[in-house]
Amino acid sequence: MNKYTEDDLKKELETQEYEYGFYSELNAETFPKGLNEDIIRAISKKKEEPEWMTNWRLDAFKIWQEMEEPEWANVHYKKPDFQAISYYSAPKQKEQLKSLDDVDTELLAMYKKLGISVNEQKRMNNVAMDIVVDSVSVATTFKETLAKDGIIFMPISEAIQKHSDLVKKYLGTIVPKKDNFYAALNSAVFTDGSFCYIPKGVRCPMELSTYFRINEGGTGQFERTLLIADEGSYVSYLEGCTAPSRDENQLHAAVVELIALDDAEIKYSTVQNWYPGNAEGIGGVFNFVTKRALCEKNAKVSWTQVETGSAVTWKYPSCILKGDNSVGEFYSIAVTNNYQQADTGTKMIHLGKNTRSTIISKGVSAGKSQNSYRGLVQIGARADNARNFSQCDSLLMGDECGAHTFPYIECKNNTAQIEHEATTSKIGEDQLFYCNQRGIDTEKAIALIVNGFSKEVLNKLPMEFAVEARKLLEISLEGSVG
């Protein structure tokens, strides 16, 4: 493997046999399986990255090799073989596309299947989208409109070339390479993702959106998102994920870093719908994500997430409330069905004075799934008058699933106020019969009850996203009651 050059890779690619399943036959270019320094150099070269970036990756790789996969989460799965994964997969493309007409028709058909009409989204919703298929962005829209305000919104690989200084300044500052096993892996091999910079005092005129897709069988996705909101700016960012049916487990280890400078506000919304595996628990995506935000003085970051997919989810969008008066919010709905496992929650790290955080977590478990909330509220010694309110509600369907809550509180300042509320309820036969009697069938009744349960979180989503999220909740729970 050591003497592998890019040309060798290309050759191998040509002779490699592809097994095409149900997924779209994109004309992809995939690296051989396995991970070593040469692969990392090849990725970096492929991306035409500056030297500092190559070295940054190699450093991360070294760190990763020393680390062990964490086992503390309340999830059980067969660990991925990291040497059996291909770390680069890009849809082949001749040139940068300006219009959607230039996009692979099969790609467009795939979006259609997923109910994502790019054209419609563009026109109707005033949403600028940076579409990511596998690891490379294939179309970026609305760039010009955004450019008028000096907003930078582009694939991170492009940003590494064009805005090297900005990326260098912030990349890995919120989620360091050595933060955790998956973050280190991501730092070494990430191939794409989004970069966003909102200049001082600018209110981003539209919601920024990225659709992620895993497509090529056996390729992991290692997205890297870096979002910087400069002083006094505002941005709402939407991230939506869908993945087609696949039999083998697919690894997804993303890193998202948000930086909200003084008086800035970031709303980050996610609808996550990776393939959860089939009803017997075979297949499905492993989703090990590190998401973290830094809030400077008077800054505010809201994480809103609707998690319905993945076989295994490990994800804790967090806020470091460094600046005085900064605010962190976490609104989450996690739905698990069949054999899905989710261990998700948040960390609110209060460092500054008068910092405030709110955590609303709603877990819905059905089938034989396990749904855990894990949260940390940490109040530092200097965080005078810090306040936190946490509410964790669980809704159970049937008697074979589980809901767990692991709230951690560490408080070093006695002026802090911390509240924690938790409830667990079950969808009762009596509730279902009541709905049935009014002419509402059981499936619809469950959707209604779950939507009601999740309302506080759904209401935090931007309008068009909320509609999609509602649909997703209904689809996720289809067939959950026999």
Next chain:
Amino acid sequence: MLIIKNLHASVNDTKILKGINLEIKAGEVHAIMGPNGSGKSTLSSVIAGNGVYDVDSGDIILENESILEMAPEERAHKGIFMSFQYPVEIPGVSTINFIKTAINEKRKAQGLEDLPAKNMLQLIKEKSELLEMDRKFLSRSLNQGFSGGEKKRNEIFQMAMLDPKLAILDETDSGLDIDALKIVANGVNKLKNENNAVLVITHYQRLLDYIVPDFVHVLKDGKIIKSGGKELALELEAKGYDWVK
């Protein structure tokens, strides 16, 4: 409209209904009275199609069609409505959203489009005014934090919105003070016409002062042991259930 033929039903192998025969015609109000444990609520649940109960034999026919094999929602679409003794709470779902869903599901079953929002609002306004109800509580989560009276009024409101052929009022008077009882009974009376029918299930006679039945049936140990006119209810009240042997 509704014919019940020699109906036997049980729960967990315990026989509760042991041969019920009953015919309700359009425009009629029937009352079923009986002591606790006589099978009153089982009868209403079985008509509505609650899967907890097994029908062992007999038949229930609604407008010349057996409904025994139908799911509860299909029975609802055919025009059966039951006002629950204990209406359930659904947090986060407003009464308006709930009833809108119910109406549109029924329309879907009938091959109709969703009722346009404008018409829905019109209908809500009309029915709430008819029942002299404050529309504010329609925006609150279904039955959550409602008083006993509010819950029962909400049931009657839903009945008004769904316009059923047969309305079963299961112990609607329980937990109501006299004022609430009058309001609920008035609502039912306003909704009653020659095309629909009402089956009142009650332990006490007092509701029947306000919803006057055409027929009264006494249920005991799973069977109707006596039937008569409205005066039977008064007699029962005066003499007690032991009087009927």
